[in-house]
Amino acid sequence: MKKWLLYFFAVIIILTATPFVSSKLVGRKETEVEVNINGKTVLMNLDEYVARVLLGEGQACESAESKKALAVAVRSCCMNLLSFGGRHTDFDFCDRFDCCFALGDIENCNEETLEKTISAVNETKGIFLTYKNMPALSLFTLCSGSSGAFFELAEELTPIKEDHVCEIHKTEKTIHYENILKDRENAVLVYDENNDCSFAVWDGKYIKGTELKEKLSLPSTEFTLEFRDDGIFATAYGLGNGFGMSLCHAETMAKNGKTFEEILEFYYPNFVACAPNQKQVFD
Ligand SMILES: [Zn+2]
Ligand SMILES: [Zn+2]
Structure with a gap:
């Protein structure tokens, strides 16, 4: 028998012994x-599915604690979608990332990655994040630009300001004026107190920072323009x-000694972590 199968049998026994909190999950x-x-x-x-997602999406999370944070986030997302x-x-x-x-x-x-992944899943056994007592949609991305978040996605997801900028996923480019602006004098950027470009006046028209991101074909809403x-x-x-x-910054946090609980608290301040017995794990 394959080693990972044994791990999962152990998990199945523990998980099936304690029902999940979500009533909508009952019956399946x-x-x-x-x-x-x-x-x-x-x-x-x-x-097992969570472990497969960790293998597919979690390459940036090499440390044990960032892997554990991702395991909890994936489990919560899955339970949210199931609910x-x-x-x-x-x-x-399905198996498509898009x-x-x-x-x-x-x-x-x-093999080493698999072992680390299974440990992350097992060590966070049954823990998931909740919002209003239901499994939370704890979204994650490889490297989200931390500031300049003008998106309105879901009320429970707060834009997070990271304390550093990512030098790995950094894009620098020059955009020639003639391609984007009729008159250079007609471009005004307005920054808010967080130093984010919250809106711009572009060719005499008011546009939001997010629209500016699209206009300039930038990969993130965290940008500076010169x-x-x-x-x-x-x-x-x-x-x-x-x-x-x-995930990129979660890995930095883990390398700096943060626990998976601290990483999750940082990124999902509105969510409450629960274990299968509905006990609050940390808040
Ligand atoms: Zn699908
Ligand atoms: Zn990054």
């Missing part, structure tokens, strides 16, 4: 999910919109 085999892989639907334990309904009717999740989550290959992956002779020199940090957990 609580810890099993239907996953469509390569067009075929397979039934698997929720934590409120995901994108599919015939099964729960639809559900990217899945790693549990049979053919690096008006130079040959064009606008843009520096963008991250690849996201400032919402949810940034």
Whole structure:
């Protein structure tokens, strides 16, 4: 028998002994999910699915604590989608990252990574985040630009201001004036107290910071612009919109000694962590 199978049997025994909090999950085999892989639907334990997502999406999380934070976030997202309904009717999740989550290959992956992943899943057994007593949609991205978050995504997800900018996912480019602006004198950027460009006056029109991001084709809402002779020199940090957990920064936090609880509290201040017995784990 494969080693990881043993781990999952242990998890199944523990998880099935304690029912999940969500009443909408009652009536189905609580810890099993239907996953469509390569067009075929397979039934698997929720934590096996969480481990596969960690392998597929969590490459940035090398440390034990960042992996654990991601395990909890993925578990919560899955339980949220199971409770409120995901994108599919015939099964729960598919294997496409642009639809559900990217899945790693549990049979053919690096053994050390697999062990670390399984430990992260097992050490956070049953822990998930809740919002208004329901599993929370704890979104995450590889590297969300931390500031300049003008998106309105969901009331419970607060834009998070990280204390550093990501130098790994940094984009620098010059955008020539003639491509974007009729008159250079007609561009005014307005920064708020957090030093985020909250809006701009662009060719005489008022636009939001998010629209400016699109106009300049920047990968993140966290950016600085410098008006130079040959064009606008843009520096963008991250690849996201400032919402949810940034795996890149979660890894930095873990390397700086933060625990998975501290990482989750930082990124999801409105969520409450619960264990299967509905006991509050930390707040
Ligand atoms: Zn899908
Ligand atoms: Zn990054």
